[in-house]
Amino acid sequence: MTLKELERQLLALNPAEKAQAIQLLVQSLSNTWQGIEKTPGVCGGDARITGTRIPIWSLVNYRRLGATDARILQDFPHLSAADLVNAWAYADAHPEEIEAAILRNEED
DSSP, X not given: OOHHXXXXXXXXXXXXXXXXXXXXXXXXXXXXXXXXXXXXXXXGGOOEETTSSOBHHHHHHHHHTTOOHHHXXXXXXXXXXXXXXXXXXXXXXXXXXXXXXXXXHHHO
């Protein structure tokens, strides 16, 4: 894909999708993930939504079991849509880490 083709696709996005694309680009340029944190001793040190004990791997696994974003937000009312955008972006960027965490927690 050329930069010109990418530009056409980006311009065709709706405002919310453009915001998500910008957020993904910013995150890919830095090693820090907005809204995601890791703390030794909290949730096994796994990546989690900032200020919560909700690991990214658990959200990914819940989604795999068929939960929609709307359902996840309903079941976790203190999470925001932005939290899910951050979680999915992190999971997409770190698939091996997420898979390992899911497998490790299925064994427990």
